[in-house]
Amino acid sequence: MPRMSAMQAMGEAIAEEMRRDPRVVMFGEGVATKRRELVAEFGGARVRNTPLAEGIIAGTAAGAAATGLRPVIDLLFAPFICFSMEELVNSAGKLRYVSGGQFSFPLVAMAMTGCGWTVGAQHNQNIEAWFAHTPGIKVVMPSTPADFKGLMKSAIRDENPVMFFADMPLLHAEGDVPEGEHVVPIGKAAVCRRGTDVTLVAYAKMVPACAAAADTLAAEGISAEVIDLRSVKPWDEETVLESVRRTGRLVVVHEASRTCGVGAEVAATAAEKAFDRLRAPVVRITGPDAPAPSSWALEQAFVPQPTAIVESVRTLVVRQREGTAA
Amino acid sequence: MTDHDPRRSMLERMLLIRAFEEKNVALQSEGKAAGTCTSVGQEASAVGVVSALGPKDRILTNHRSAGHLLARGADPGRMMAEIAGRATGYCKGKSGTLHISVKDLGVILTSTIVGGELSLATGVALSLTLLGEDAIVACFFGDGAACEGIFHESVNLAAVWNLPILYVCENNQWQAYVPRRETMRIDHIADRASAYGIEGRTVDGNDVEAVHAAAAEAIESIRRTKRPFLLETYTYRLRGHFEPDDQSYVDPGELASWKARDPIPALRARLRAAGELADADFEAMERDARARIDAAAQFAASSPFPAPEEVTTDVYA
Numbered sequence: 085m086p087r088m089s090a091m092q093a094m095g096e097a098i099a100e101e102m103r104r105d106p107r108v109v110m111f112g113e114g115v116a117t118k119r120r121e122l123v124a125e126f127g128g129a130r131v132r133n134t135p136l137a138e139g140i141i142a143g144t145a146a147g148a149a150a151t152g153l154r155p156v157i158d159l160l161f162a163p164f165i166c167f168s169m170e171e172l173v174n175s176a177g178k179l180r181y182v183s184g185g186q187f188s189f190p191l192v193a194m195a196m197t198g199c200g201w202t203v204g205a206q207h208n209q210n211i212e213a214w215f216a217h218t219p220g221i222k223v224v225m226p227s228t229p230a231d232f233k234g235l236m237k238s239a240i241r242d243e244n245p246v247m248f249f250a251d252m253p254l255l256h257a258e259g260d261v262p263e264g265e266h267v268v269p270i271g272k273a274a275v276c277r278r279g280t281d282v283t284l285v286a287y288a289k290m291v292p293a294c295a296a297a298a299d300t301l302a303a304e305g306i307s308a309e310v311i312d313l314r315s316v317k318p319w320d321e322e323t324v325l326e327s328v329r330r331t332g333r334l335v336v337v338h339e340a341s342r343t344c345g346v347g348a349e350v351a352a353t354a355a356e357k358a359f360d361r362l363r364a365p366v367v368r369i370t371g372p373d374a375p376a377p378s379s380w381a382l383e384q385a386f387v388p389q390p391t392a393i394v395e396s397v398r399t400l401v402v403r404q405r406e407g408t409a410a
Numbered sequence: 411m412t413d414h415d416p417r418r419s420m421l422e423r424m425l426l427i428r429a430f431e432e433k434n435v436a437l438q439s440e441g442k443a444a445g446t447c448t449s450v451g452q453e454a455s456a457v458g459v460v461s462a463l464g465p466k467d468r469i470l471t472n473h474r475s476a477g478h479l480l481a482r483g484a485d486p487g488r489m490m491a492e493i494a495g496r497a498t499g500y501c502k503g504k505s506g507t508l509h510i511s512v513k514d515l516g517v518i519l520t521s522t523i524v525g526g527e528l529s530l531a532t533g534v535a536l537s538l539t540l541l542g543e544d545a546i547v548a549c550f551f552g553d554g555a556a557c558e559g560i561f562h563e564s565v566n567l568a569a570v571w572n573l574p575i576l577y578v579c580e581n582n583q584w585q586a587y588v589p590r591r592e593t594m595r596i597d598h599i600a601d602r603a604s605a606y607g608i609e610g611r612t613v614d615g616n617d618v619e620a621v622h623a624a625a626a627e628a629i630e631s632i633r634r635t636k637r638p639f640l641l642e643t644y645t646y647r648l649r650g651h652f653e654p655d656d657q658s659y660v661d662p663g664e665l666a667s668w669k670a671r672d673p674i675p676a677l678r679a680r681l682r683a684a685g686e687l688a689d690a691d692f693e694a695m696e697r698d699a700r701a702r703i704d705a706a707a708q709f710a711a712s713s714p715f716p717a718p719e720e721v722t723t724d725v726y727a
Contacts, residue, residue, distance in 0.1 A: 109540065129540060135570070140529055140563035147533020150518060151468070152541050155533070170560075171529050179511075179519065184502035185724035186513040220725055243727035 085260040090232040090250065093261045094194075095119065097236035098156060100264075102126050105154060108240055112141055112158030112194075142168035142193060146175040149191040149245070156240060161207040162197040162249060169214075176245040177220035189220075192239045192246050198289055198339060199371075199387045200253030204378035208252075210340035210371065215247045216317040216349070222270055223316040225249045227291035229259035231314055234268025242270060251288035251339075273320035275327070279309035282333040282397050285324055285350055287313040290337045290388060297393035306401050316346055321353055328354050332363035333400050339387050342370040364400045369393055415686060418695075420461060420618050421677050424453040425699040427477045428674060430486055431649075433703045434476075434493065434507075438653045442711075443494060446507045449474040451616075451648030454673035455580050456481045458621025459548060459643070462629060466545040468516040468534050470527040473508050474580075474647075475520040478550055482515045486703055490710035498713040502720065525558040527551055528577075532564055535573035535638075546574040546632055554585030556599045568638040569606045575638040576628055580615060582647040587659060600642035608637050615643030616673040619680075648672070 088096070099122060102108045111132040116123050122131045134141050138159050145155040159165055165172070176189045197210050215223045222244055224235045232250070239246035276291065277298055284294040291312045298308040309327050313319050328334045334354050336347035347368040354366050369388045377383055431450050437443035449456065456477030460469070463482075471478045479489060484500070492499025493507040500512050508522035518534055521527040531549035538545050555561055556579055568575045579599040583590045596602075603610025609631055613624040621643055628639040646668035650657045657665065681687035 107541075109536075132571070135563070135567060137563045137567070139560050140532060140567050143526075143529025143560065143564070144533040144536060144567065147470075147518070147530030148536045149533070150530070151534045151537035153533075153537050170523060170526065174523050175519075175521075175526060175530060179509075180727060181724045182501060182505050182509045183511045183513070183724075184500070184504050185727075186501070186511060187518070188727035190727070222726075 085262055087258045088229055088261050089256050089258050090226070090229040091255045093229040093233035094236050094250070096261070097233045098122065098240070099125065101237055101240040102130065107152060108154045108156065109148070110156045110158070111144070113160055115158050138164050138167035139171055142171035143175065145191045145193070146171055146179070146189055149176070149189040150179065150187040154190045154240060156192045156194065159193055159195045161203070162195040162211050163206055163209045165193070165195055165211065172221070172245065173218050177218050180220060188243045189245045190243045192236070192248050194248045194250065196252045196255070197249045198251035198253060199376055199383040200289070202378050202380050202383060205375035208376040210338070212247070212249055212316045213340055213345050216346060217344070220245065222246045222318065223249070224270055224314065225251065225288045225316050226314055227251070227254060227288050227312050229257070230261045230266065231268050231274070233261050234266045235270065235314065237267045238270050246270070249288070254289055268314065271315045271318040271320060273314055273323040274312045275309065275323065276312050277308070277310040279307040279331065281307045281331055281401055282335060283309045283311060283324070283327040283331045284335050284337060284393065284397070285311045285313060286337040287316060287346070288339070290339060293388060293390050294337055294393060296390040297397065300390065300394045301397055304398070306397060308397060319346075319350070324350060325354065325358050328358045329361040332361055334362070334366045335369060335393065335396055335400070336366070337369045337388050337393060339371045341373045342368060343373060345370055364403070367396055367400065369396055416461070417619065417677065417681060418687065420457050420622070421674070421681065422695055422699070423457045423461075423481055424618065424674050424677070425695055426486070426702060427453045427456065427480045429699040429703040430476055430480060430489070430706070433707055435649070435653050437707065444507060445653050446493065447473045447652055448649045449477040449647075451668065451672065452580055452582055452645050453477050454618035454621055454677070455578070455615040455643035455645050458618045459550075459576070459578050459625040459641070462622050462625035463548055464545065466516065466543065468518055468538070468545065468547045469550070470519045470521070470531050470534065470547065471517070471550040472520065472524070472527055472552060472555065473522045474552070475510060475550070479510060479512065479515070479517060482517060484512055484515060484517070486706035487709035490706045491713045494710040494713070495715060496710055496713035497716040498709070502724070503716045504720075504724065525551065525555040525560040528555060528558075528564040529560045531575050532567050532571070532573055535568065535575045536571065538574060546576055546629060548576045548578060550578045550580060552585065553579060553581040553583070553590045553594070553599060556602070557585070557593050565606045565608070565638065565640065569608050572636040573638055574632050574636070576625065576632060577638060577640045579640065579642045580645055581642050582645050584647045584651065586651045598642055598644070600640055603640040608640060610640035610642065612642040612644055615645030616671050616676060618673060618677055646671075
């Protein structure tokens with residue numbers, strides 16, 4: 085299996101889908117400048133630069149999607165999406181419903197997110213929960229190069245608007261990526277590691293953080309199961325609940341701020357549907373309610389670290405064991 | 411349009427739109443319909459432009475869309491039903507008065523977000539271009555939308571990408587409750603066209619023949635130059651922003667002067683002067699329009715509401 089970065093895997097997915105379906109087009113700020121290979125293969129009509137104007141990029145994608153094309157747009161950095169909320173939320177997300185199902189909006193909006201590149205608050209904010217809360221839209225946020233490829237292919241083929249958030253520090257990390265028709269379904273989580281004492285649920289960069297925490301915990305005799313949600317909306321309730329019912333403990337980890345975050349949804353679902361199997365309170369480990377800092381040192385303080393995950397799980401399990409002993 | 415004199419057809423269509431809007435206003439005042447944004451006074455703009463479009467052309471419009479839809483041939487009954495929230499409406503009752511679209515007629519969008527139609531129009535035109543369809547997009551917006559950033563973004567991108575879009579600014583002098591002169595230094599939005607490297611023109615929006623001729627020329631220019639065109643129809647919103655609206659904030663002199671230029675009596679007078687329309691003909695046309703609209707209202711009122719389960723259908727494809 086070839087090794088490549090997530091960036092390369094996404095590019096491969098887009099090229100394969102453009103080859104497969106002539107209706108797939110790509111545009112955005114610098115898209116044609118940075119993706120010369122796509123321009124060379126598919127031509128300037130299908131791969132286009134745009135002005136630095138996120139609203140019209142997203143609006144153009146919505147109009148094109150409603151009338152027969154399958155646009156992929158690159159909005160660069162997630163906070164820039166503030167300029168295209170109208171088009172994504174009011175148009176792409178609502179107009180299928182409002183039109184009584186006459187139109188659909190098969191488009192993919194890509195953007196980068198996540199600490200680790202010291203780009204600071206106006207280029208870095210985890211806004212996936214905004215869109216999880218928005219009807220008509222799907223949200224994916226992969227953690228491995230293979231999933232970047234497989235989810236991008238699914239996102240392009242989906243008949244609905246899909247937000248594709250790429251966690252920046254993951255983009256250049258290499259991994260094995262299956263060749264050819266590798267499609268990862270939207271809404272299906274991956275169980276990355278089996279365990280019996282606690283379920284760690286995460287997505288994007290917090291998946292490797294949970295995996296590192298699980299290694300440390302294993303050395304202490306605590307067995308952690310690690311689940312990568314991969315899709316934030318729809319998210320895979322079934323896989324998470326099945327795991328929580330087995331382990332009896334749940335820790336949800338994300339870099340986005342806590343209030344009304346994805347972790348709150350996962351925790352509330354576990355409380356509603358697996359309460360009788362929980363042996364400890366559900367815990368959320370999240371970024372703070374603060375804009376993302378630029379300083380490398382502050383970024384590290386902002387992002388949940390494996391040590392915090394280990395500490396939290398240790399407390400949960402030890403308290404439980406001590407409670408049982410008493 | 412019927413096969414006789416196109417001017418008579420345009421008059422008939424304008425009367426149908428007027429009757430439709432007045433019926434909605436009446437139903438609203440009786441508490442039988444939700445509030446609505448009418449386009450009373452702007453019928454010449456709607457009929458003049460839409461009658462110049464071909465059957466494959468697409469339309470995107472704004473919250474004052476009834477004229478555009480009816481000019482395109484939409485069924486008044488299904489429109490009334492949509493406004494009344496009935497299952498027989500064009501959008502199964504999920505749109506209401508402010509967001510009606512009719513795919514079969516090429517009406518992609520009625521946007522109630524001011525300027526929303528401007529942001530989607532480029533994408534629709536891109537589809538036409540890349541899928542090889544010989545058609546254009548007509549995008550209707552008001553002077554209010556022309557003060558939004560998305561107006562600049564849309565026209566600029568359409569100019570840069572050579573997209574076949576007829577931008578139709580219906581400058582009706584009111585931006586919700588704000589008079590246009592409080593928000594712009596210039597009188598004519600068409601003056602902005604040169605800033606984007608495209609052609610623009612202002613036409614008397616209350617003269618349906620002038621609007622039709624200007625739109626036809628603009629469309630010819632779009633096909634010839636492969637550039638968008640900014641057409642401004644200078645007109646007036648004779649009723650308030652959102653019914654009910656007593657228009658107490660409107661200068662009575664201004665309102666009276668525009669009422670004197672109502673596009674329907676203007677065309678009637680022109681046809682009468684040419685000996686093409688007897689008073690009895692006009693009265694018969696008015697009666698026919700009202701009868702069609704009464705039947706439409708009856709169809710809407712007797713149509714069922716959507717089933718409660720429909721509240722979550724059509725969210726995802």
